[in-house]
Amino acid sequence: AQKITQTQPGMFVQEKEAVTLDCTYDTSDPSYGLFWYKQPSSGEMIFLIYQGSYDQQNATEGRYSLNFQKARKSANLVISASQLGDSAMYFCAMSPYSSASKIIFGSGTRLSIRP
């Protein structure tokens, strides 16, 4: 069975600091994709970044990077130079390639940026 764990229900970070949001996963599939989504208070789900299990390099998208450690089964999201607009819920998700239509989500981390 697949499982995604986000152990930080909430975090407070000072503006302009970097922040790491933790995500660990469990799957028996050899191939899978890992994602991060952002959900601001307005409620929409915004795709941030994707990492394939066979990708050699960690994914980066602007201020977002994914610290992928396959042996440890972790896929932490790093946000550099945090901004007030980064305050939101963040969800880690996984899609095993054998069942790409079954994308499961972690319980989320609420990130609050302090001015």
Next chain:
Amino acid sequence: DTAVSQTPKYLVTQMGNDKSIKCEQNLGHDTMYWYKQDSKKFLKIMFSYNNKELIINETVPNRFSPKSPDKAHLNLHINSLELGDSAVYFCASSQDSTGELFFGEGSRLTVL
């Protein structure tokens, strides 16, 4: 043009009623989903359709019935609504095995 659109965005109804939420995507994706987000923000997959065929049906009461008239539409019908059905329901679509989801704006259902 909204890529994945859901209607209605808000729905308030009494216990026991039947209601539907509609979803349409104009991205040409083959796969569509319904997710339920509860009050604790936990997102749980309910159904997944690929080219109008049901491929994932998680442990969901059979009061919930998805219908996909074509691959651009996936509607969710709920019979005999219960208090515990109150949640935000997200429709989403994806194209390839990387599985990036494109979400609708969500439909907040409140059962009184």
